[in-house]
Structures are given as C-alpha cells and as structure tokens.
Amino acid sequence: xxxxxxxxxxxxxxxxxxxxxxxxxxxxxxxxxxxxxxxxxxxxxxxxxxxxxxxxxxxxxxxxxxxxxxxxxxxxxxxxxxxxxxxxxxxxxxxxxxxxxxxxxxx
Amino acid sequence: xxxxxxxxxxxxxxxxxxxxxxxxxxxxxxxxxxxxxxxxxxxxxxxxxxxxxxxxxxxxxxxxxxxxxxxxxxxxxxxxxxxxxxxxxxxxxxxxxxxxxxxxxxxxxxxxxxxxxxxxxxxxxxxxxxxxxxxxxxxxxxxxxxxxxxxxxxxxxxxxxxxxxxxxxxxxxxxxxxxxxxxxxxxxxxxxxxxxxxxxxxxxxxxxxxxxxxxxxxxxxxxxxxxxxxxxxxxxxxxxxxxxxxxxxxxxxxxxxxxxxxxxxxxxxxxxxxxxxxxxxxxxxxxxxxxxxxxxxxxxxxxxxxxxxxxxxxxxxxxxxxxxxxxxxxxxxxxxxxxxxxxxxxxxxxxxxxxxxxxxxxxxxxxxxxxxxxxxxxxxxxxxxxxxxxxxxxxxxxxxxxxxx
Numbered sequence: 001x002x003x004x005x006x007x008x009x010x011x012x013x014x015x016x017x018x019x020x021x022x023x024x025x026x027x028x029x030x031x032x033x034x035x036x037x038x039x040x041x042x043x044x045x046x047x048x049x050x051x052x053x054x055x056x057x058x059x060x061x062x063x064x065x066x067x068x069x070x071x072x073x074x075x076x077x078x079x080x081x082x083x084x085x086x087x088x089x090x091x092x093x094x095x096x097x098x099x100x101x102x103x104x105x106x107x
Numbered sequence: 108x109x110x111x112x113x114x115x116x117x118x119x120x121x122x123x124x125x126x127x128x129x130x131x132x133x134x135x136x137x138x139x140x141x142x143x144x145x146x147x148x149x150x151x152x153x154x155x156x157x158x159x160x161x162x163x164x165x166x167x168x169x170x171x172x173x174x175x176x177x178x179x180x181x182x183x184x185x186x187x188x189x190x191x192x193x194x195x196x197x198x199x200x201x202x203x204x205x206x207x208x209x210x211x212x213x214x215x216x217x218x219x220x221x222x223x224x225x226x227x228x229x230x231x232x233x234x235x236x237x238x239x240x241x242x243x244x245x246x247x248x249x250x251x252x253x254x255x256x257x258x259x260x261x262x263x264x265x266x267x268x269x270x271x272x273x274x275x276x277x278x279x280x281x282x283x284x285x286x287x288x289x290x291x292x293x294x295x296x297x298x299x300x301x302x303x304x305x306x307x308x309x310x311x312x313x314x315x316x317x318x319x320x321x322x323x324x325x326x327x328x329x330x331x332x333x334x335x336x337x338x339x340x341x342x343x344x345x346x347x348x349x350x351x352x353x354x355x356x357x358x359x360x361x362x363x364x365x366x367x368x369x370x371x372x373x374x375x376x377x378x379x380x381x382x383x384x385x386x387x388x389x390x391x392x393x394x395x396x397x398x399x400x401x402x403x404x405x406x407x408x409x410x411x412x413x414x415x416x417x418x419x420x421x422x423x424x425x426x427x428x429x430x431x432x433x434x435x436x437x438x439x440x441x442x443x444x445x446x447x448x449x450x451x452x453x454x455x456x457x458x459x460x461x462x463x464x465x466x467x468x469x470x471x472x473x474x475x476x477x478x479x480x481x482x483x484x485x486x487x488x489x490x491x492x493x494x495x496x497x498x499x500x501x502x503x504x505x506x507x508x509x510x511x512x
Contacts, residue, residue: 041450074221
C-alpha cells in the first residue's frame with residue numbers, strides 16, 4: 001500500500017500507510033493524526049482537512065473541482081497556491097511518498 | 108417487541124420486526140430498540156409501517172451516499188410523493204435529486220459557507236456572551252427555554268433578515284415540518300391540522316421584500332439576479348432555512364448542555380481546555396442525534412448487505428442508532444468530548460449532508476465556550492421533560508442551577 005507523509009507545523013513528521021482507495025484525509029484520521037479535523041466527514045463541505053502540498057508533488061495530484069476551489073477560500077489559515085483539501089486527494093500507487101504539510105489550525 | 112426471520116423476501120432473508128419507531132414509548136427510551144434493530148441484521152423490515160430499516164453505521168452511511176438508488180425526491184419522510192400528495196410544496200433541496208438538487212444546493216452552500224461563518228462569528232460570539240450574562244443573573248433557569256431556545260432565537264432570525272413580527276411561528280413551524288416526516292400518527296396529524304397560520308407566516312416571510320438586506324435570506328434572493336435560481340425558487344429555498352435552521356440548533360445546543368450537565372467530568376475537561384468546545388458540541392450531536400431519522404425511496408431493485416430491496420420501497424435510516432453502533436464507535440454510549448467524532452451521521456452524509464452544519468457548529472462552539480469560561484458548575488435541579496417529535500429528539504424542559512466561575 002502507498003504511504004504518505006504529513007509534516008506538522010513544528011517540523012515533526014508522520015508517515016502513514018494508506019488503505020485501498022483511501023483519501024489522504026481518511027488515512028490521516030484513521031491513524032488519529034492531529035491536525036486534520038475533517039468535520040464534514042469527507043463530503044467536501046467544510047475545509048477543515050486543509051493541507052499544503054509539497055511543491056514537487058503538486059502537478060501529480062488530481063485536478064481541483066470548483067467546489068474545492070471555493071472552499072479553500074474559507075480555510076482557517078491562509079490559502080496558498082499549494083493549498084488543497086486532503087479529502088479530495090485519493091491516494092493511488094503513483095502518489096506513494098506524497099508529502100503534505102499541515103496548517104497551524106483548521107478552524 | 109419481537110424479531111422473526113422471514114425466509115424469503117425477494118430471495119433474501121430480512122428479519123421482520125414489530126417495533127414502532129414513532130411511538131411515544133419508543134421516544135421515551137429509544138436505545139433498547141436501537142440495539143434490537145442493529146443486532147437483528149444489516150437490513151430489517153418494519154411491519155408496522157411497511158418500510159425497510161437500516162440501523163448500523165455501515166448501511167446508513169451506504170444509503171446516504173448512494174442518492175441515485177436511494178432517492179430523496181419521493182420524500183424523506185414516510186409519505187411517498189409518487190403515491191401521495193405532499194402536505195406542502197416539496198423542498199427544492201431536501202426533497203430533490205440531482206441534477207435539480209445540485210443547482211439549489213450550490214446556492215445554499217455559498218450562502219452558509221465556512222467563509223460566511225467567519226464574517227458572522229464575532230456577532231454570534233457576542234450574543235452568546237450576552238446570553239450568559241443573563242443566565243448568571245438568573246442562577247436557576249430552564250436550560251431549554253432560557254438557553255437552547257433563547258440563544259438561537261437571538262441571532263438566527265436576525266441573521267436570516269426576518270421581520271420582528273411573527274417570529275413566534277418559527278419553532279412551531281419547524282416542529283410541524285419534522286413531525287410531518289413521520290407516519291400518519293397523532294403527532295403528524297395534529298401538527299398538520301394546526302399548520303395553517305404557521306404556513307401562512309412562512310410563505311409571506313420568504314418573499315424578497317420581507318427579508319432585510321445583507322441577511323441569509325436576501326443573499327439567497329440575490330442568486331436570482333445571477334441566474335442561478337429563478338424568482339419562484341428563491342422563496343422556497345429561504346423556506347428551507349426557516350424549516351431546518353432553528354429547531355435543529357435548539358435541539359443541538361440543548362443536547363450539548365444536557366450532556367455536560369449529566370457528565371460533570373466532561374464539563375471539567377471543557378473548562379480546563381476551552382478549545383474542546385467545538386468538539387464537545389460535535390460529540391453531543393453524535394451522542395444525542397437531534398435529528399433521529401430520515402427516509403429514502405429506492406429507484407430500482409437493489410441489493411444491500413445481502414438483502415434485496417425492490418423498487419419504490421421506503422428505507423428508514425436510523426441516524427441515531429448508527430451514531431452509537433459499536434461496529435463503528437469505541438464505547439458508543441459514552442459522551443467523550445475528546446472523541447474523534449468526525450464521520451458521525453448526525454448531520455447526514457453525502458450530497459444531502461446538512462447544509463447549515465457550519466451555522467450549527469458555530470452556534471454550539473461559541474455558546475459552549477461562553478458557558479465554560481464563566482460557569483464553574485451546571486447542576487440539574489429538576490426532572491427533565493422530553494419533547495416528542497417524529498424526527499427530532501430533545502427536551503422540553505431542563506431545570507438547572509449554575510455556580511459562577
């Protein structure tokens with residue numbers, strides 16, 4: 001199974017094994033990772049699973065929907081060009097090794 | 108009550124249960140029946156109302172997330188709109204399927220988005236502080252009337268842009284809407300029989316000229332100018348906020364206060380770390396599930412966890428039972444404000460997941476924060492009284508006494 005890495009604001013990192021067909025958000029919450037809230041449970045409504053994607057991976061991610069684009073304007077920390085919602089990143093074998101940085105807060 | 112197994116329902120065994128989940132005795136204590144429903148099987152059949160039922164988390168979640176098979180346009184109550192005339196013009200969002208639903212949903216999502224909540228946050232928080240000021244004066248009060256109702260009533264109608272006159276219709280109207288999802292029992296029939304003045308108020312109040320500029324209602328109407336919705340659709344979308352935006356948060360806040368008053372250790376944890384307020388509210392929504400049930404109708408024959416359900420069948424989803432399914436939740440009957448509550452179905456899931464969830468969470472968070480910062484103890488000082496509704500679970504009265512911090 002592909003594994004992905006979350007880097008916390010303090011620089012510590014967690015490497016998380018993903019399950020079959022899981023999103024980055026689901027993998028994070030299943031492992032009890034602090035820093036991903038996911039209030040809406042993965043329905044792309046809340047913007048509380050915000051991540052900053054490591055620049056080298058950005059182009060390899062699935063395209064952003066209009067809904068996700070609009071929601072990113074409501075994130076608790078500043079939206080940056082590499083901002084994404086982790087519930088919208090489904091982990092495929094091609095994303096093995098993906099690096100995501102966590103914002104300081106989600107609400 | 109009993110569970111008997113029918114060997115053949117369309118080729119698959121589905122246990123038949125003779126429970127009535129809309130009966131007063133059930134409402135008084137639904138938990139043993141929820142367990143019976145969950146343990147009888149992944150899909151059950153309720154002979155009393157001739158509907159299928161799902162009470163385990165996995166099946167409730169699956170039904171919520173397959174709107175093409177389990178549709179909403181035939182009504183999300185017992186009544187099948189294909190066979191029966193709806194008691195009111197159907198909702199354009201709740202009782203709609205894609206693609207029609209997609210368009211109306213997008214409008215309400217924008218009007219009630221997390222971004223908009225950032226703008227109203229300070230106002231909602233200030234009103235919560237004012238409410239606590241008043242409660243500290245009273246010391247002993249009814250936590251339903253004076254807190255769970257008074258607080259949303261002090262902000263939500265203004266946020267919507269409603270006129271000051273006639274607001275006394277809001278809670279009776281919402282109560283009617285949620286009773287009407289139920290079967291034709293006394294609760295539903297009486298609510299509809301008395302509905303005319305409430306309906307007249309709501310219809311009138313949803314018109315553009317009756318909504319103050321800048322409010323949620325006016326924002327919905329503004330989408331007409333952009334062509335997203337028509338002028339005849341806008342009032343019905345405003346109606347959705349009047350139907351589902353107030354009584355739900357009253358019961359949500361009521362649930363949270365009832366939990367925190369019953370479980371003083373959790374109240375202490377919250378007092379020690381106010382950043383837990385938002386999750387304390389979220390966990391109360393899981394634990395009490397203010398919205399207990401919704402129906403869907405099958406659009407085709409479908410197999411669900413081994414059971415075959417024919418086309419045009421009503422499926423009753425027990426959200427509250429799913430929120431305490433031990434298959435999904437560790438210690439499901441404990442109220443734990445540090446629990447990772449995300450994924451509960453108290454707000455639903457999928458395309459129909461509560462569009463006002465951010466309003467509810469904001470109200471819950473700022474209210475619990477204000478209470479916990481300034482109140483040392485909340486003690487239940489009289490017998491709590493339950494309010495009975497076919498869909499909503501909550502109290503009618505919760506006498507409490509508070510000790511200032």
